[in-house]
Amino acid sequence: MAASCGLCCALLGVACCFCLVLSTCPPGQFGDSCSYSCHCEGGAVCNSTTGECPGACALQWRDGRNGTCQRENVALHKTATSTSGTLDGYNLTPDKAVDGNRTQVMESGSCFHSAANSPSMWRVDLGRQYRVHHVTVYHRNVLLHRIANCSIHLSNDTSSNGTLCYTFPATVNNSVIDLVCDGRGRYLTIRNPGRAADHDDTLNICEVEIYLCSHGTYGNFCNNFCNCLNISCDPVNGMCPGDCRPGWQGQRCDTGEEVLLSGAV
Numbered sequence: 443m444a445a446s447c448g449l450c451c452a453l454l455g456v457a458c459c460f461c462l463v464l465s466t467c468p469p470g471q472f473g474d475s476c477s478y479s480c481h482c483e484g485g486a487v488c489n490s491t492t493g494e495c496p497g498a499c500a501l502q503w504r505d506g507r508n509g510t511c512q513r514e515n516v517a518l519h520k521t522a523t524s525t526s527g528t529l530d531g532y533n534l535t536p537d538k539a540v541d542g543n544r545t546q547v548m549e550s551g552s553c554f555h556s557a558a559n560s561p562s563m564w565r566v567d568l569g570r571q572y573r574v575h576h577v578t579v580y581h582r583n584v585l586l587h588r589i590a591n592c593s594i595h596l597s598n599d600t601s602s603n604g605t606l607c608y609t610f611p612a613t614v615n616n617s618v619i620d621l622v623c624d625g626r627g628r629y630l631t632i633r634n635p636g637r638a639a640d641h642d643d644t645l646n647i648c649e650v651e652i653y654l655c656s657h658g659t660y661g662n663f664c665n666n667f668c669n670c671l672n673i674s675c676d677p678v679n680g681m682c683p684g685d686c687r688p689g690w691q692g693q694r695c696d697t698g699e700e701v702l703l704s705g706a707v
C-alpha cells in the first residue's frame with residue numbers, strides 16, 4: 443500500500459496524503475487501533491475504516507448491516523444429537539441442522555427429521571459456554587405446525603432440561619424464524635412438547651444458527667463498536683464493565699472519537 447501511495451503522491455501530489463490516512467490498517471484488519479478482523483468470503487480485504495466487505499461474508503459469518511460480517515455462527519459444524527431417533531430409511535441426521543446448508547427442502551438431504559410421531563428433541567453442543575442471544579431457525583418449508591409450541595432451552599450439561607429461553611408461538615407462519623434466546627449455556631436444545639393438535643410431534647429442522655458478536659462489537663447486528671480497555675463489552679447492550687480505551691468515554695465507551703459504523707442496535 444505504501445508503494446502505491448508513493449506512486450499516487452508523485453502523480454497527484456496532495457491527494458496522496460488522503461490516501462495515506464485511509465490506509466492505516468494492514469490487510470484483514472480495520473477500525474480503531476486496527477483491532478477488528480475482516481470476515482469476508484475468500485479472505486477478501488474489507489474497508490480499513492468501516493470493515494465493509496466487497497462481497498459476501500465468510501461461511502460462518504453473517505452480514506449484520508453495512509457488510510460488516512461481525513456476527514459469527516458458533517453452531518456451525520458443532521456436534522448435534524437427538525434422543526428421539528431419525529426417520530427410517532433416510533440420512534436426515536441431527537448434524538444436518540448445523541451443516542451450513544440453509545436449504546429448507548427435506549429432499550435436499552440437509553435437514554434433520556426426527557422419527558415420525560414421537561416426542562422429539564434436537565440438541566447442539568457448542569463446545570463451551572457462550573452468552574447466547576440471537577438465534578435463527580430454518581424450518582422445513584412446509585408443515586410449519588411441527589415447530590409450533592416447541593421450546594428452546596440452554597444448559598451446561600445434558601442431564602437436565604436446562605433453562606427455557608424461547609417458546610415458538612402456537613401458529614408459525616414463517617419457515618425462517620429469527621428469535622431471541624437470551625442466556626448462557628453450552629447446549630442448546632429444541633424440544634417438541636407433543637401438544638400438536640394432530641399429535642404430530644416430529645421435528646423438521648433444516649438449520650440452526652446461533653450468532654455471537656465478534657470481540658468489541660455489540661447489538662442485534664454486531665455493527666456497533668465498543669471501545670473497552672482490554673475486555674469486551676456486553677454483546678447486547680454495549681456496556682463496558684471497566685475502563686475505556688484512551689480517547690473514548692461514556693458507559694459504552696463510544697463517544698470521544700469518530701463513530702466507525704452507523705446503524706441501529
Ligand SMILES: [Ca+2]
Nearest residue numbers: 538543552648
Ligand atoms: Ca442444513
